[in-house]
Amino acid sequence: MRAAGVTEFGGPEALHIVEVPEEHAGPGQVRLRVSAATVNPTDTYLVLGVYADRDPVKNPPWVPGMDVAGVVDEVGEGVEHVVVGDAVMGVVVPSGAHGGYRESLVLPGDSVVHAPKNATDVEAATLPMNALTARFSLDLMGLRPGQVLAVTGAAGAYGGYVVQLAKADGLTVVADASQADEQLVRDLGADVVVRRGDDVAARIRERFPDGVDGLADGAVQDALVLPAVRDGGAVATVRGYRGDGQRDLRVFPTLVRKVAQDRAALDRLRQQAEDGVVTLRVNRALPAEEAAEAHRLLAGGGIRGRLVLTF
Structure with missing residues (x-):
């Protein structure tokens, strides 16, 4: 069975088509015939070997990919919410050769729910990981309707979903953007847009002098953005940053693997996609054989919408 993976860690050029053993669904499991797998920044770290020490599988190949869409072709005992032939999407916690860039998984x-109605497999694949991470960030911060949330990296996949889900939760959203992305971020629903950059905290404070109630740091600016948040406020991070221990800030590293089997949350996101609450944004679809090119494009920066590999 084909997959796009690495046998030696490196840059995008390390990615190539590899053969992996076929797997079958056991009790409580579902097997998908994968037709689309989204390319995310986390995938590039796996290819570089950043996560090698924590991966229990030490032998190649290693296959990236954290969200997929396709068709169910096997259902294990005890699974009743999907049947063979259903169009579905799923969130993946990669380990060894068990990642999303493979034609069967x-x-x-x-971790699997129906795909949004009227969405293509390529579109559906862009929802699970980033939107579930955004949902988890908001749940961890626990803001109430009417409170103010700041979002950095708002034009990206995670940041964009945070903006849309926060608005659906009744929050006021201040988001960052470059000049080129300002209209996109406004269209996503941000109430206030400030220019992105290392001084974004000061720009947010200009608009909210007392500080915001919470901040989702999709731009991974860590300590630089903490001054935007009021004393005792909440911060959600996506690369494990835990704050500086000052001003009683509540800092929540958001690790999606902790909610990878929250089927109710994933299915709610499916419904919100159908209702138009969240937007499925695709930049480009490429065949799995061009995984290296997809990683090169992502590394070049400025990608709006997701790159998706197809099988």
């Missing part, structure tokens, strides 16, 4: 049943 076994997942826990609770």
Whole structure:
């Protein structure tokens, strides 16, 4: 069975088509015939070997990919919410050769839900990981309707979903953007847009002098953005940053693997995509054989919408 992966860690050029063993669905599991797998920044770290020490699988190949869409072709005992032939999407916690960039994949049943109606497989693949991470960030911060949330990296996939989900939760959203992305971020629903950059915290404070109630740091600016948040406020991070221990800020590293089997949350996102609450944004679809090119494009920066590999 084909997959796009690496046998030696490196840059995009390390990615190539590899053969991996076929798997079958056991109890509580679902097997997908994968037709689309989204390319995310986390995938590039896996290819570089950043996560090698924590991966229990030490032998190649290693296959990236954290979200997929396709068709169910095997259902294990105890799984009743999907049947063979259903169009579905799923979130993946990669380990060894078990990543999303493969043409067949076994997942826990609770990591798989129906794809949004009227969405293509390429579109559906862009939803699970980034939107579930955004949802988890908001749940961890626990802001109430009417409170103010700042979002950095708002034009990206995670940041864009945070903006849209926060608005659906009744929050006021201040988001950053470059001049080129300002209209996009406004269209996503931001109430206030400030220019992105290392001084974004000062720009947010100009608009909200007392500080915002919470901040989702999709731009991974870590300590630079903490001054935007009021004393005792909440911060959600996506690369494990835990704050500087000052001003009683509540800092929540958001690790999507902790909610990878939250089927109810994933299915709610499916419904919100159908209702138009969240937008499925595709930049470009490339065949799996061009995984290296997809990683090169992502590394070049400025990608708006997701790159998706197809099988």
